[in-house]
Amino acid sequence: MHQESLFAQSNNNTPLANRIRPKTLEEFMGQQQLIGNGKVLRDLIEHDQVSSLILWGPPGVGKTTLAEIIAQQTKSHFITFSAVTSSIRDIRKIMEEAEKNREFGERTICFIDEIHRFNKAQQDAFLPFVERGSIILIGATTENPSFEINSALLSRCKVFVLKSLTVTDIIEILKRAINHPAGFPGIKVSYNDDVLTMIAEFANGDARVALNTLEMAVLNANHHDHQVNLTIDSLKQLINTKSLRYDQHGEEHYNVISALHKSMRNSDVDAAIYWCSRMIDGGEDPLYIARRLVRFASEDIGLADTNALTVAINTFQACKFLGVPECDVHLTECVIYLSLAPKSNAVYKARMTAKKIIKKTGNLPVPLQIRNAPTKLMKDLHYGAHYQYAHNTKDKLTSMKTMPPELAEQQFYKPTSQGREGRFKARMEQIKEWHRENDN
Secondary structure, eight states, rough: OHHHHHHHTTTTOOHHHHHHHHOOTTOOOOOOHHSTTTTTHHHHHHTOOOOOOOEETTTTHHHHHHHHHHHHHOOOOOEOTTTOOOOOHHHHHHHHHHHHHHHTTEEEEEEETTTTGGGGHHHHHHHHHHHTTTEEEEESSSSSSSHSHHHHTTTEEEEEOOOOOHHHHHHHHHHHHHSTTTTTOOOOEOOOOHHHHHHHHHTTTTTHHHHHHHHHHHHHEETTTTTTEOOHHHHTTTOOOOOOOOOOTSSSHHHHHHHHHHHHHHHHHHHHHHHHHHHHHHTHHHHHHHHHHHHHIIIIIISSSTTTHHHHHHHHHHHHHHOOTTTHHHHHHHHHHHHHHHOOOOHHHHHHHHHHHHHOOOOOOGGGSOOOOOOOOHHHHTTTTTTTOOGSSSSSSOOOOEEOOOOOOOOOOOSSSTHHHHHHHHHHHHHHHHHHHOOO
């Protein structure tokens, strides 16, 4: 009975996050880098100088709430669009109405949640109205606008970056929800600080997750005389694992793999283990991680440790053979090995230098002396003439030129002294010395 009465008092089951949504900047929690006193976005709002903008940030940090506050504080007509239900014809119809309203002095703010889900044609439909100032466009997105929003539209919008909420921010939001008249009307919620901290940490920077968790905790708690006592034990039944923010196809995917690569390059083994584990626990395909490790073995270690590529290839095969979850330890082993291995990018630089030279010089002809001559005509044209077979010599070296004459002095591979690469460097010096003594 108590739970049913609580549901009945909760505004027809409207979610807690909506019931207590802030209406003013003073009520808004977090994002002080944007809306703190004297900060740029706050000044634009308070001086009624808001132009089209994009709010970019992770889920549950207040993008929609901030858009509604802007509309209310600037006394603008507020309309929203959905990427799923809004056709181009619908968009143009509403935009034309907004343009007519502008002639009568009414300003329209068009809010597009998850603007990255709008296709190019839908985004283009807004462009002329943004250019003419018929509307103020506020787009919210969790994805990098550089990749997801048309450049023409993006160039006409100011991008504001919202950050994940801190544990302190979320605790304040939870306290506000508990004490808010629309939060849990008729119910006295008691708690200790550890309970709110546990919810805040579980939310992982997402206020909506925190408020949903709080609401479930209150609704599922034992109600006595319109009182609810939240405890750690009762929360443990609702909270199992913190949700990890990791999109296998979005920007975070590339951010984390970049962090793994650069941690290994910097020989920071613990950071590398952490980023690798983030990918594994986030559901990344282990073969994708393994392929990146194979690439790293040659790009950042190369001949400084000739075993690195072998370890990486073996790891790839182990992941292919075992799959998840068993292969997690193989990926971790490989990450540790590659992190601690001596580093050299000489192989990578050799490839990049050669690529650049080839683009510049084109298809230089193969010197005649190292061309194959399987036919009489080719032999008559001196294919293979003056070829010198290295195995027939004492030092397994000859004076024959194998580089195109135009690149005779070009050196692509410049070994370092790191790890085993020092042996390759010494060998190259030995070969150069032989040529200095024996070439004509």
